[in-house]
Each structure stands twice: as C-alpha cells, then as structure tokens.
Amino acid sequence: xxxxxxxxxxxxxxxxxxxxxxxxxxxxxxxxxxxxxxxxxxxxxxxxxxxxxxxxxxxxxxxxxxxxxxxxxxxxxxxxxxxxxxxxxxxxxxxxxxxxxxxxxxxxxxxxxxxxxxxxxxxxxxxxxxxxxxxxxxxxxxxxxxxxxxxxxxxxxxxxxxxxxxxxxxxxxxxxxxxxxxxxxxxxxxxxxxxxxxxxxxxxxxxxxxxxxxxxxxxxxxxxxxxxxxxxxxxxxxxxxxxxxxxxxxxxxxxxxxxxxxxxxxxxxxxxxxxxxxxxxxxxxxxxxxxxxxxxxxxxxxxxxxxxxxxxxxxxxxxxxxxxxxxxxxxxxxxxxxxxxxxxxxxxxxxxxxxxxxxxxxxxxxxxxxxxxxxxxxxxxxxxxxxxxxxxxxxxxxxxxxxxxxxxxxxxxxxxxxxxxxxxxxxxxxxxxxxxxxxxxxxxxxxxxxxxxxxxxxxxxxxxxxxxxxxxxxxxxxxxxxxxxx
Amino acid sequence: xxxxxxxxxxxxxxxxxxxxxxxxxxxxxxxxxxxxxxxxxxxxxxxxxxxxxxxxxxxxxxxxxxxxxxxxxxxxxxxxxxxxxxxxxxxxxxxxxxxxxxxxxxxxxxxxxxxxxxxxxxxxxxxxxxxxxxxxxxxxxxxxxxxxxxxxxxxxxxxxxxxxxxxxxxxxxxxxxxxxxxxxxxxxxxxxxxxxxxxxxxxxxxxxxxxxxxxxxxxxxxxxxxxxxxxxxxxxxxxxxxxxxxxxxxxxxxxxxxxxxxxxxxxxxxxxxxxxxxxxxxxxxxxxxxxxxxxxxxxxxxxxxxxxxxxxxxxxxxxxxxxxxxxxxxxxxxxxxxxxxxxxxxxxxxxxxxxxxxxxxxxxxxxxxxxxxxxxxxxxxxxxxxxxxxxxxxxxxxxxxxxxxxxxxxxxxxxxxxxxxxxxxxxxxxxxxxxxxxxxxxxxxxxxxxxxxxxxxxxxxxxxxxxxxxxxxxxxxxxxxx
Numbered sequence: 001x002x003x004x005x006x007x008x009x010x011x012x013x014x015x016x017x018x019x020x021x022x023x024x025x026x027x028x029x030x031x032x033x034x035x036x037x038x039x040x041x042x043x044x045x046x047x048x049x050x051x052x053x054x055x056x057x058x059x060x061x062x063x064x065x066x067x068x069x070x071x072x073x074x075x076x077x078x079x080x081x082x083x084x085x086x087x088x089x090x091x092x093x094x095x096x097x098x099x100x101x102x103x104x105x106x107x108x109x110x111x112x113x114x115x116x117x118x119x120x121x122x123x124x125x126x127x128x129x130x131x132x133x134x135x136x137x138x139x140x141x142x143x144x145x146x147x148x149x150x151x152x153x154x155x156x157x158x159x160x161x162x163x164x165x166x167x168x169x170x171x172x173x174x175x176x177x178x179x180x181x182x183x184x185x186x187x188x189x190x191x192x193x194x195x196x197x198x199x200x201x202x203x204x205x206x207x208x209x210x211x212x213x214x215x216x217x218x219x220x221x222x223x224x225x226x227x228x229x230x231x232x233x234x235x236x237x238x239x240x241x242x243x244x245x246x247x248x249x250x251x252x253x254x255x256x257x258x259x260x261x262x263x264x265x266x267x268x269x270x271x272x273x274x275x276x277x278x279x280x281x282x283x284x285x286x287x288x289x290x291x292x293x294x295x296x297x298x299x300x301x302x303x304x305x306x307x308x309x310x311x312x313x314x315x316x317x318x319x320x321x322x323x324x325x326x327x328x329x330x331x332x333x334x335x336x337x338x339x340x341x342x343x344x345x346x347x348x349x350x351x352x353x354x355x356x357x358x359x360x361x362x363x364x365x366x367x368x369x370x371x372x373x374x375x376x377x378x379x380x381x382x383x384x385x386x387x388x389x390x391x392x393x394x395x396x397x398x399x400x401x402x403x404x405x406x407x408x409x410x411x412x413x414x415x416x417x418x419x420x421x422x423x424x425x426x427x428x429x430x431x432x433x434x435x436x437x438x439x440x441x442x443x444x445x446x447x448x449x450x451x452x453x454x455x456x457x458x459x460x461x462x463x464x465x466x467x468x469x470x471x472x473x474x475x476x477x478x479x480x481x482x483x484x485x486x
Numbered sequence: 487x488x489x490x491x492x493x494x495x496x497x498x499x500x501x502x503x504x505x506x507x508x509x510x511x512x513x514x515x516x517x518x519x520x521x522x523x524x525x526x527x528x529x530x531x532x533x534x535x536x537x538x539x540x541x542x543x544x545x546x547x548x549x550x551x552x553x554x555x556x557x558x559x560x561x562x563x564x565x566x567x568x569x570x571x572x573x574x575x576x577x578x579x580x581x582x583x584x585x586x587x588x589x590x591x592x593x594x595x596x597x598x599x600x601x602x603x604x605x606x607x608x609x610x611x612x613x614x615x616x617x618x619x620x621x622x623x624x625x626x627x628x629x630x631x632x633x634x635x636x637x638x639x640x641x642x643x644x645x646x647x648x649x650x651x652x653x654x655x656x657x658x659x660x661x662x663x664x665x666x667x668x669x670x671x672x673x674x675x676x677x678x679x680x681x682x683x684x685x686x687x688x689x690x691x692x693x694x695x696x697x698x699x700x701x702x703x704x705x706x707x708x709x710x711x712x713x714x715x716x717x718x719x720x721x722x723x724x725x726x727x728x729x730x731x732x733x734x735x736x737x738x739x740x741x742x743x744x745x746x747x748x749x750x751x752x753x754x755x756x757x758x759x760x761x762x763x764x765x766x767x768x769x770x771x772x773x774x775x776x777x778x779x780x781x782x783x784x785x786x787x788x789x790x791x792x793x794x795x796x797x798x799x800x801x802x803x804x805x806x807x808x809x810x811x812x813x814x815x816x817x818x819x820x821x822x823x824x825x826x827x828x829x830x831x832x833x834x835x836x837x838x839x840x841x842x843x844x845x846x847x848x849x850x851x852x853x854x855x856x857x858x859x860x861x862x863x864x865x866x867x868x869x870x871x872x873x874x875x876x877x878x879x880x881x882x883x884x885x886x887x888x889x890x891x892x893x894x895x896x897x898x899x900x901x902x903x904x905x906x907x908x909x910x911x912x913x914x915x916x917x918x919x920x921x922x923x924x925x926x927x928x929x930x931x932x933x934x935x936x937x938x939x940x941x942x943x944x945x946x947x948x949x950x951x952x953x954x955x956x957x958x959x960x961x962x963x964x965x966x967x968x
Contacts (some may be wrong), residue, residue, distance in 0.1 A: 033945060082534045095533065100526050203533040207765035236536050237767050315765055318566055321577035322531045326632070342570060365568075365760035374762060 002027045003164040007221040021072025028074045041160040045119035053116040069224045071114030079120040082201040091123040093136040094349025095329045104201020104325035106229045113228045122156030125351045127205040130422040134353045143482040148407040151181030157215045158185035163275035174209045174425025179438040183402035183451025186440045187215045188222045193239035193432035198233030204319040206312040209430045219469040223247040231390040255470045256290030261395035263302035272405040278442040278450040279401045298387040304428040310377035317361030385432040402438040402451035439468040440477035491690040496648035501673040502681040508638035509613040510537030521633035529638035531575030543640040546672040556591030560772045564764040573616040581612035583761045595658040614639040636722045653716040665788040669813045690723045699733040715740035799829040812943030814852040821859035856890040865893035906953040918943045
C-alpha cells in the first residue's frame with residue numbers, strides 16, 4: 001500500500017515513475033474516507049485541492065523536473081496553521097467560519113516544495129492540552145487503541161501519521177505538543193530550536209515557547225520535513241538568521257564517541273516502570289553503538305512545570321485577547337452593549353481549559369502580582385536554561401523519557417493538574433528554547449508505544465537526528481504499525 | 487489667580503510619525519483613504535500574524551530624542567499594553583514601558599521674557615489605534631463601525647516632567663515641541679487633524695506642600711484649546727480647594743463648545759494594563775554609530791535658529807519666533823535676507839505680507855509660493871534705492887504673487903517708477919496748493935490734519951507715484967513760505 005510508505009520511499013517511487021503523486025493522493029484520501037471516521041484525525045479534508053496539486057506534481061515528475069524530496073508528497077497540517085482559503089479553527093468554536101486570506105510561512109514553504117496538503121488536523125483548542133480532548137469539535141483516537149488518547153495538542157497530526165492517513169504532518173510544540181503525542185502514537189516528533197522555524201501564520205498560544213515541527217514515520221522523513229520549513233523569515237522577528245545546514249548530510253554518521261547525558265532528575269517516582277525500562281534499554285542500545293552515556297544533573301527540572309504554567313498562560317491570555325467577536329470568527333448575537341458582546345462571545349467561544357489559562361495568565365500579569373508570578377517564572381526559566389548550558393559543556397545530547405506514561409484512556413485525566421504532569425519532561429526543553437525530539441523506543445505490554453526523548457544544543461538538530469537515526473536503525477520499532485480495520 | 491496654590495502640569499504628547507509605512511507592517515500611512523483599504527492581516531490582528539519593527543520610525547524617534555536633549559537608550563524594548571476596545575484590533579497596543587527609547591531630556595521655553603526649562607521624562611514609540619464611527623450619537627447609536635486604516639501608524643509619545651506651571655507655559659512648550667518635530671520632518675504637527683495630540687495632567691498644591699490630586703484632561707485639539715482647558719481646570723480646582731471640596735482623581739474631557747471640562751461619564755475601569763515585554767520582538771539594540779550619525783544629521787533646531795536670527799539679522803524675540811515657526815519659512819526668510827542690504831525690511835515683508843498669503847507652518851505652500859525669496863529681496867531693493875515707494879511696493883507685491891514675475895519687470899512694464907524729481911513734483915505741489923487754498927488756510931490756522939489731505943492730493947495727481955518723502959518736504963517748505 002502506498003500509504004504504508006515513508007516520504008523518502010514514496011519519493012523514490014515517484015522518481016522511478018512507477019507511482020504518480022495523484023495515485024498516492026488518491027490512496028490517502030480513500031484511506032481517510034475509510035478510517036478517519038474511527039480515528040477522527042481530520043477537521044477538514046481538502047480533497048479537491050489535494051488532487052489538483054498532485055496533478056501538477058505528476059506533470060513535474062513526467063517532465064523530469066521535480067521540485068525536491070517533498071514534491072507530490074501528501075501531508076497533513078495541524079489546524080493551528082493559517083491556510084489560505086481553507087477554514088482554520090485551531091480546534092475552537094471562536095474561530096468558527098474563519099477562513100484566512102494568507103498561508104503560514106511554513107505552509108507556503110511546503111507548498112512551494114510541491115507537497116500536497118490533504119487537510120487540517122484536529123488539536124486541543126488553541127494548542128492547550130495534552131490529549132486532544134480539549135478540541136471543541138471531537139476527540140481524536142489513538143490508532144493503537146481507539147479508547148485511548150493520541151496525546152496533544154498535536155493529537156490529530158500524530159494519529160494521522162500513525163494510522164497512515166498522511167505521509168507526515170506539521171505540528172506545533174509549546175510544552176511538548178509534538179513530542180508527547182509522537183511518543184503516544186509511535187511517531188518521530190521533532191521540536192526544533194526556538195527561532196529555527198518561522199511562526200508567521202502559526203496562531204499564537206505562547207509566543208516565547210511555540211515552535212513548529214514535523215511528526216513523521218521515521219527519522220529521515222523528519223529531517224526532510226525540517227529541511228523544507230527551517231530558515232529565517234523576515235515576517236517573524238523571532239526567527240533566527242542562522243544558516244540552515246543539510247540535515248541529511250550526517251544522518252548516518254552514527255553515534256560512536258557521542259557523549260550522551262542521562263539526567264538524574266528525569267527518572268522520578270511517577271515514571272511508569274515500563275517507560276523507564278524502555279528508556280534504559282535504549283541507553284544501553286546507544287552504548288552498544290559506541291555512545292558514551294554519563295550522568296548529568298538538571299537540578300531545576302522540578303520547577304519547570306510551575307514556571308511554564310505561569311509563562312504560557314500569561315502569554316496566551318494576551319495572544320487570545322484578539323478573539324472578541326469584532327473582526328472575524330464567532331460573534332454571539334443579542335448583546336446589550338460592547339462588554340456584553342465580548343463576554344458572550346468569549347464565553348461561548350472558548351472551552352474550559354482555554355478559559356482557565358486566560359484567567360490564570362491575566363492574574364499572573366496583573367498589577368501587584370507580575371513580579372511574584374510572571375517575573376519570577378521568567379527568572380526560573382533562566383535557571384532551567386543554565387542547567388542545560390552547564391550540562392552541554394560535558395555532553396553532546398541528553399537522552400530521557402518523553403512522557404511519564406504511555407497513552408491513557410479518554411476521560412481518565414479529568415483533573416487539569418494531573419493532565420499538566422504529562423508534559424513534565426518536555427516542558428524544560430521549551431523553556432530553554434532547545435531542540436528536542438521523540439523517537440519510538442518500544443511498546444508496553446499492552447502494545448502502546450513508548451517514546452525516547454533526545455535533547456540537543458541550540459541549532460544542533462543535526463546531532464539529534466543522527467542520534468535518533470542510529471537508534472532507529474538498530475531497533476526498527478517504527479516498522480510496526482497499528483492494526484486498523486476499515 | 488490661584489494665589490496660594492502652585493499649579494503642577496505635565497503634558498503627554500502623541501506625534502504621528504511621517505513614515506511611509508506603519509510601525510509594524512508595510513501598509514501605507516497616507517491619510518484619507520477609504521475605510522479599511524490600508525490594512526493587512528498584521529494590522530488587522532488576524533490570527534498568526536506578527537509585528538516587524540519599522541526602522542525609519544526608530545530613526546525618527548532617535549532624532550527627536552536627540553533634539554530634545556534626551557539620552558537614547560541603546561537597549562530598549564517594546565511591551566504590550568492591554569485593554570479591550572474595538573479600535574485596537576489585538577486588544578493590546580505594542581508600546582514601550584520599562585525600557586523606553588529615550589529619557590531624561592528637556593525643552594527650553596520663554597514666556598513673558600522669562601526663560602524656563604521643562605524636563606522631559608521619556609520618549610517612546612508605539613502604534614496608533616483605528617477609528618470608530620458611531621451611527622448617531624454615542625448615547626443612541628445602535629451600532630458602530632471601525633476603520634483600521636490608522637491602526638498601526640507609528641506614534642511617538644513624549645512625556646514631560648510636571649514642571650509646567652501656567653497655561654502659557656503649556657502653550658509655549660507645545661509650540662516649541664511642535665516646531666522641533668516639524669523642523670525634523672518627523673511629524674507635521676497638525677493638532678486639528680490629529681497628527682499631534684496632547685493630554686494634560688494637572689493638580690494644585692499649596693506652595694511647598696504635597697502634590698495634589700491629579701486630574702487628566704483630554705480632547706484638546708489645538709494649542710488654544712489646551713490653554714483654555716488648563717485655565718478652566720485651574721479655576722475649577724482652585725474653587726474646589728477653597729471651598730473644601732475634594733478633587734476627584736479622574737479623566738475629564740474638554741468641551742470646546744461649552745468651554746468647560748466634563749467628567750467622563752462612561753464606566754471608567756481602573757486600567758490595569760498588564761504590561762509585559764513584547765515576546766514577538768527581540769529587544770532593540772541600537773548601534774552607537776547610528777545614534778551618532780543621526781545626531782550629526784540634525785538640522786539647526788528652532789531655538790538655535792531663533793537666536794541666530796536675533797543675533798545676525800537683529801530681529802526682536804517675537805519676530806524671530808514667527809520667522810522660525812517652520813523650517814520652510816525660516817529658509818525662505820534667510821534666502822531672501824542673505825543678499826539683501828536690509829534684512830530687517832525683509833523680515834517685515836515676510837512676517838507681514840508673505841504670511842498674509844501663505845500659512846507660515848505649511849511647508850508645501852511656502853515652497854510653492856509664487857514669490858520666490860530672491861524676488862522678494864529684489865522688491866525690497868527697489869524700495870531701498872528709491873525706485874518705488876512703500877505703498878506702490880504693496881501693489882507690486884500683489885502682482886508678483888499673481889504672476890510669479892520679479893519686481894523690476896512689473897515696475898518697468900507698468901511704469902510704476904517713483905517720481906522723486908523735486909522739479910516735476912514741485913509743479914504738482916504748486917498746483918494742489920493753488921486748487922485747495924481753503925485747506926491751506928486751515929493748515930495755517932493750526933489744523934495739522936490738513937497736511938495729510940494735501941499730501942493725498944499730490945499722490946492722487948501723480949497716480950501714487952510721487953515719492954512721499956519728497957512730497958512731504960516740498961509741501962512743508964512751500965507751506966512755510968506762504
């Protein structure tokens with residue numbers, strides 16, 4: 001089945017000429033029609049546009065002039081990215097009916113590379129959540145066990161890739177929203193260094209934490225996706241003017257001599273035994289491949305969660321202020337006056353978790369509390385950054401669990417605080433602005449995927465990818481697929 | 487008039503910058519376009535959009551800061567200022583808070599001959615908001631519309647120290663600030679059109695006592711209105727204090743029709759702006775070389791030019807101020823005066839006649855004035871050398887304005903050359919004296935005004951071309967002999 005293939009395998013077939021992009025797109029669309037009612041990964045399927053793009057790619061391959069490794073490849077895009085002419089909801093009712101007149105920079109880059117966009121993928125509302133249960137539309141299912149969550153907030157993206165409903169997908173990661181669902185769904189999920197990829201057109205949740213990244217079937221695919229989207233954007237003042245290397249050049253270099261840090265603070269009570277076992281086994285595998293594991297300490301790890309849950313809501317309360325019923329999206333009719341219109345619209349348009357964070361964030365920024373909360377949290381953030389800086393003086397990468405457990409059942413984590421604990425290993429990486437990825441590292445006894453997290457130095461995605469590739473080649477966990485019947 | 491009380495006034499000025507594009511996006515800033523035609527996803531605050539700093543706006547801010555003697559903070563930051571209102575699409579304004587572009591400056595003013603230095607607390611950059619249009623009145627409107635053309639236009643906010651003590655000083659400060667921004671070409675300083683706005687904070691305190699309760703006054707759309715509003719507030723607050731009434735800390739709007747300030751009746755929430763550093767913009771780090779280059783590029787500022795006009799062209803304080811009200815007018819005057827034997831006369835012509843036909847602060851109109859500076863100088867030369875009288879010169883001036891020609895051409899063509907020949911004039915004078923013997927008698931009887939009549943008759947007989955000086959001395963001579 002063409003839908004089984006990775007991007008690089010598909011691209012090889014396109015180049016050989018025995019498969020056309022239209023055939024691939026058709027197969028993916030058919031599979032979506034058959035299986036997505038069960039998986040519920042897609043909010044919007046753009047079948048017609050996809051086939052039109054695929055036809056254009058067909059012509060390019062026929063004339064021997066493909067655009068590159070992503071030409072004709074069917075991809076899914078998290079519904080947090082603005083796509084011109086295609087409704088964009090961010091998983092929220094408040095953007096009901098919003099059709100952006102512009103593409104996010106990353107979407108434009110993928111389209112310029114010839115990629116075929118299959119549709120917009122489900123997510124926790126405004127990227128706030130770790131299970132996709134906060135979507136205002138429906139909850140996506142984990143393809144490995146349809147009674148369980150795929151993780152979040154990029155749950156739709158992870159589920160689509162795992163269920164072969166897209167060759168790869170774009171997601172975003174603010175506190176773990178690419179890596180955690182990648183771990184839950186058995187994908188490779190990469191969060192690049194803050195500033196590596198443009199945020200223009202990414203609907204903002206927490207401006208100083210949000211980053212765009214791929215969820216893919218294997219490490220090479222993740223590298224190809226990153227290659228297409230990375231790089232400075234004059235429309236995003238926080239994007240880095242640092243040259244983009246060739247991410248595939250050193251991919252197979254291996255890990256001989258690589259110094260691998262094992263952070264003591266990530267192996268805590270509350271870490272599921274099976275997850276710990278898988279991660280420790282992975283470390284042994286890396287050692288067997290010539291890597292040099294050593295213990296490192298990231299002493300401020302335990303404060304990361306609290307700092308994040310002040311900084312992110314604060315920035316979110318500001319970024320979401322614009323959703324007011326005045327300009328676009330939902331406006332609840334029948335208001336008495338301006339304030340009434342604001343409250344009715346935001347009251348009806350935002351879900352419970354979003355409201356919680358807007359309130360928390362407004363409070364953290366309020367006069368008299370700013371120093372104690374937002375200000376203090378930013379200082380803790382600096383301490384977390386320094387932990388990593390110190391550790392990276394001695395090691396090249398850090399390896400840890402991605403999540404404390406495998407995917408949980410829908411409805412199981414109702415207490416918001418217990419939901420927040422899902423991100424305890426991923427959040428410090430966002431606070432520090434560093435690159436991190438999750439690579440499949442095995443399965444629980446009940447067949448649920450487990451992820452291994454690899455964290456790197458700023459703008460050193462190449463080393464992350466090479467580490468993950470070596471591990472992947474030695475273990476081949478990614479070749480296993482969930483059993484999904486139509 | 488406040489007597490026992492000292493008036494404490496601080497002024498906050500917002501100046502719209504004359505950049506081509508907005509503060510954080512590439513939309514045009516040109517005034518007067520149809521609603522929502524100069525907008526884009528960024529200034530409409532569509533989801534996912536991000537700001538990008540307008541470099542020219544920063545340069546304009548730095549130049550202004552240097553011109554008002556501020557220290558430029560090479561490291562400064564933008565911050566978000568939050569409140570909900572439909573004319574502000576993001577429901578926060580990107581402004582500057584704890585780390586403004588510049589601080590600690592001053593502006594020297596002169597009121598009634600006394601020089602005063604008004605401290606300037608800070609200068610920072612921010613974005614303007616859009617415009618709300620209400621259907622009907624604020625009380626009865628069923629709907630409002632918002633035009634985002636203005637949203638995102640760069641603004642410079644200049645906050646004075648509360649050093650101003652009278653409404654006249656406030657006027658002088660505003661005029662001084664305006665002259666500077668107009669001179670620099672960073673703002674057109676038009677309060678009526680809103681490209682320059684002023685809010686005031688005013689309180690009264692006993693001399694040597696603690697600061698009183700501050701009242702904010704808004705909606706003053708001209709220098710005169712600022713002065714009137716402040717005068718009203720001084721009276722109001724003085725009366726209140728004298729009768730033991732409490733001054734409420736509030737915002738009041740100036741009502742120019744009723745000539746009073748009115749408390750804002752709308753629900754005034756105590757604004758907590760929840761400021762925090764703008765995470766979408768890295769801190770600005772301005773190279774010292776740029777600050778130096780901008781400093782060197784500053785033109786001669788109004789105050790220095792005023793002083794030079796007083797020293798070099800011997801203008802009095804008032805005339806120097808009027809002549810330097812805009813860079814264009816000052817340039818006009820200097821171009822005319824530099825080659826003239828009588829700069830004082832040039833000044834009189836510029837200040838009295840040229841300013842009648844061209845607004846002194848309208849750069850464009852001055853540049854397009856049909857009477858070029860060299861030609862004005864030519865006109866004055868013709869008066870100086872006796873070719874024409876002052877009265878004829880006024881006529882020639884009108885003709886020069888209408889045709890754009892130089893003075894000499896007009897005078898020669900229309901035969902306006904002054905007659906100063908004593909012989910020719912003597913004959914005319916004799917004729918007038920003979921014709922108006924009765925008036926001569928009146929004059930000799932002591933009626934001095936009769937002389938003016940006789941002079942007038944001579945002028946009439948010569949179609950105005952007689953040299954008044956020669957006529958006067960001839961008449962005086964002949965009358966004394968009669």
